Amino acid sequence: MNSDVRDPTRQEPWQNLKALIQAGSRHVLPSYIGSLTATELALAVSRLSQEEHTRLLGLLSPQDAAELIEQIEDVQAVDLIKDLPPAEAAAIVDEMYSDAQADLLGDLKDEEAEAILEAMPDETAEEVRQLLQYPDETAGGIMLTEFVSFPGDYSVQDVIEDLRNRHEEYTGYDVQYLYVSDGAKLSGVLRLRDVLMALPAQRLTEIMVEDPVRVNVLSSLEQMRDLFETHTYLGLPVTNESGELVGVVRAADVQEKLTEQTESEFRKASGIVGGEELRSMPVLKRASRRLSWLSVNVVLNILAASVIAFYQDTLEKAITLAVFLPIISDMSGCSGNQAVAVSIRELALGLVRPREILRVLVKEASVGLMNGLVLGALLAGAALLWKGNPYLGLIVGTALAANTLLAACLGGFIPLALRAMKADPALASGPMLTTVTDMCGFFMLLSLAQFVLPKLT
Amino acid sequence: MNSDVRDPTRQEPWQNLKALIQAGSRHVLPSYIGSLTATELALAVSRLSQEEHTRLLGLLSPQDAAELIEQIEDVQAVDLIKDLPPAEAAAIVDEMYSDAQADLLGDLKDEEAEAILEAMPDETAEEVRQLLQYPDETAGGIMLTEFVSFPGDYSVQDVIEDLRNRHEEYTGYDVQYLYVSDGAKLSGVLRLRDVLMALPAQRLTEIMVEDPVRVNVLSSLEQMRDLFETHTYLGLPVTNESGELVGVVRAADVQEKLTEQTESEFRKASGIVGGEELRSMPVLKRASRRLSWLSVNVVLNILAASVIAFYQDTLEKAITLAVFLPIISDMSGCSGNQAVAVSIRELALGLVRPREILRVLVKEASVGLMNGLVLGALLAGAALLWKGNPYLGLIVGTALAANTLLAACLGGFIPLALRAMKADPALASGPMLTTVTDMCGFFMLLSLAQFVLPKLT
Secondary structure (H helix, E strand, C coil): CCHHHCCCCCCCHHHHHHHHHHHCCCCHHHHHHHHCCHHHHHHHHHCCCHHHHHHHHHHCCHHHHHHHHHHCCHHHHHHHHCCCCHHHHHHHHCCCCHHHHHHHHHHCCHHHHHHHHHHCCHHHHHHHHHHHCCCCCEHHHHCECCCCEEECCCEHHHHHHHHHHCHHHHCCCCCCEEEEEECCEEEEEEEHHHHHHCCCCCEHHHHCEECCCCEECCCEHHHHHHHHHHCCCCEEEEECCCCEEEEEEEHHHHHHHHHHHHHHHHHHHCCCCCCCCCCCCCHHHHHHHHHHHHHHHHHHHHHHHHHHHHCHHHHHHCCCHHHHHHHHHHHHHHHHHHHHHHHHHHHHHCCCCCCCHHHHHHHHHHHHHHHHHHHHHHHHHHHHHHHCCHHHHHHHHHHHHHHHHHHHHHHHHHHHHHHHCCCCHHHHHHHHHHHHHHHHHHHHHHHHHHHCHHHHC | CCHHHCCCCCCCHHHHHHHHHHHCCCCHHHHHHHHCCHHHHHHHHHCCCHHHHHHHHHHCCHHHHHHHHHHCCHHHHHHHHCCCCHHHHHHHHCCCCHHHHHHHHHHCCHHHHHHHHHCCCHHHHHHHHHHHHCCCCEHHHHCECCCCEEECCCEHHHHHHHHHHCHHHHCCCCCCEEEEEECCEEEEEEEHHHHHHCCCCCEHHHHCEECCCCEECCCEHHHHHHHHHHCCCCEEEEECCCCEEEEEEEHHHHHHHHHHHHHHHHHHHCCCCCCCCCCCCCHHHHHHHHHHHHHHHHHHHHHHHHHHHHCHHHHHHCCCHHHHHHHHHHHHHHHHHHHHHHHHHHHHHCCCCCCCHHHHHHHHHHHHHHHHHHHHHHHHHHHHHHHCCHHHHHHHHHHHHHHHHHHHHHHHHHHHHHHHCCCCHHHHHHHHHHHHHHHHHHHHHHHHHHHCHHHHC
16 A cells, blocks of 8 residues: 555545445445555544434445445544444344444443344354353453354364355355354364364364363453463463353454554553544544543642742742752653563563562662663763752752662562552553652752752752 | 473573583483473573583584574574584585575574585575675565475376375475466465365366466565565565565464564663673673663763853852753653653654654644643642742743653654664664753753742752
8 A cells, every 4th residue: 555655636535435425326435445454444434423423324334334344444434434324233233243342332432332133143142142141351252152063972074164164154254264063162272274184084083183282261360361472372262160161262352452452552551541543533522531531630739839838938049959850850750761662562471460569669760770881871961060059959960860760670569569550550640750759859959959059059 | 381380499401501501411302302391491491501501512413403403592592503523514504494594594603604515515605695685674574485396387196296205395384375486487376275175187277376466585574574564475485586486474473573673672672782682692792782882872861961160150059950961861861761761662653754753743742841831840749838838830831841842742753753763663762852851951940940049059
């Protein structure tokens, strides 16, 4: 895709799409959409108005609409589907893969999802309801319920015949492995190539891998990643508490969820809370979500800055210090955030456990001390050059050095403490860190200044 | 893995591993390592000393060592391998999969990688050198060169016989698809299940998918993600400029690289530069890498704060303002970082192009204006409550409101501009943003203060 170097006189895909919707081209639309890549499609959909979204879905068959929805971003899919009449939405959802159905309905508001489920065929609705019970980041939440299993006394020939006969039905399935079950219980796994290399008369029990590696419906993303890293499977069977085979998770889907999780942590650490934000969303929604984060921060900031108010007299006598207050605040934030990022990363990799706080503090203290000394010396030098006053240099350097040490230790510690308390480190670490380091930094600089005040003025 | 709730009297895996290395248990080690999950192994390896690393690899066969290295984190693998004598390292690398070989050697320093390559068998070394030519985040950089292809005039029976005969050799292969080639050129793709359902006498050309979707060796990660989102393949063939089949990329590997890319952006935005940091790394390396980022920031901070120095007289007369300077600086940073995060995300998804600056500015201006008004009103209210001076409230509120608007626009704009200049938005956006917003924020508050100075004192 070289959309950037295309002939500029050609229309952009989103302009073409708009035109086709305008014209109500029921026949051209599906093939035009089919000719776009997932990225072009996501971009085009993001440039349509709410009204055009509804018209677009109305012009497509449920199958074509389902395909479109599976290609665009999750957050766009929700936007597209939520304003449709439940019956139309249900017809589309009914055409989707089981994991995509659960994803989409799970992202809708409960009452919206319920309305769609009620308009769906009972059997499918029941299956989706089952899937919706599992939290999003568990095996149950990301598994596919489309899989192929056979009784163990089937022969290789029986299997090949079944695959031939039900060819149509299996087309949409993601068949990597065939499963062997004893009643509903999982008893073995077959790779397709093992079937290919077996003799037609052999029983599945003879050639299957017995007691195969499996995950529980409630297994976490980390447990699944761990298994896929330990072995090199493409997919794993999912069983419930009674050992019954209920679905398959694919390695690629686990990786995709991990990408989403990292993206979500990145967003939260940047203050984008309440879910993903695209600029095509309504401005009020974007503004109010961002504000929910900012308004907490402004209160914390006022709290931290109130330390300065206590030292107003000192500051008035040595006004030069006012220049250094924001520097100490910003720099401590930077040093602390580095340590926060390392802790969040090590927690995700399982390289540190929430209880190993002492180890983290020791490791961060050494880095914080070294960098504090260097940064403190730099700032002291700058102060000395500017004002020629060694006392000023001494106190700003000391305050920055001490606060860098503190920030590194705190930044390392806070994510572990939050995790131990089952809180979200990505969301809360930043504001907690900067509030404390700001307060301590202001306090250190201004109380040091009190001691040497006659030398500063 | 519930390592946290284990009996605390039991030894941790890393303690056991240390003991086994100490005892030189050549026989127990491989099976003990085999019993650990990838996460336990990564944790255990991170707690070993450099000397224990070397001893551990010396106690394992090259095969076992290769398996260990493929399971732990990339950055740990580099640490483990780089201090080995080249011949020992070469024996281990020789046992790894082609994509893991290229990954590992690509992460080493050039001279270290060259020493290992020279100690490897010529043919394998040549293959790895080929792979190393491709940038890390292209199809060539992540493809596997192990694949199975057949000439088109083979019959299904021929294929099945070949698979049976070369069973041993293919064990390590990740066979999802069989490829059909005309000379070295890719001419078709077969799914295993299509082979399974075909008649033994059919020619591959009759049952293969002709002119299959493929990627070029230089295709980017985004192009591959796009293809895997557009279609639901598990893997795609990789061809070179002449249309020759040179490898396969798996959807799971593309997803894994995307996770790594997001993690790397998160790290860079948090000021962890120069690659991943684990706390098991030498303290000097950790401190100096972090410092390289901090020292740039301290200079930028001094630059920004110098604006305050210009207004020293004003500030001296209305010392209360000193309390608000860090608040305006921090809050503008928060508002701007939100916009940066949204821009980085939209760039990654292809929902905004670097040239669409005007669209982004309009979208950010509306959010920035709304939130600026709310935050400004909040801060004005706080100032009024504290000092009872409406003029103070007016100027701090106005400065924060105006600077929030500016921060949102700048935060949206900077990543696009950096991307257009082929620079890395994740790395540079933060410091650029806060430097400009600090300068403008300080300037606005203090110059507004000059106008109403008699009312403030």
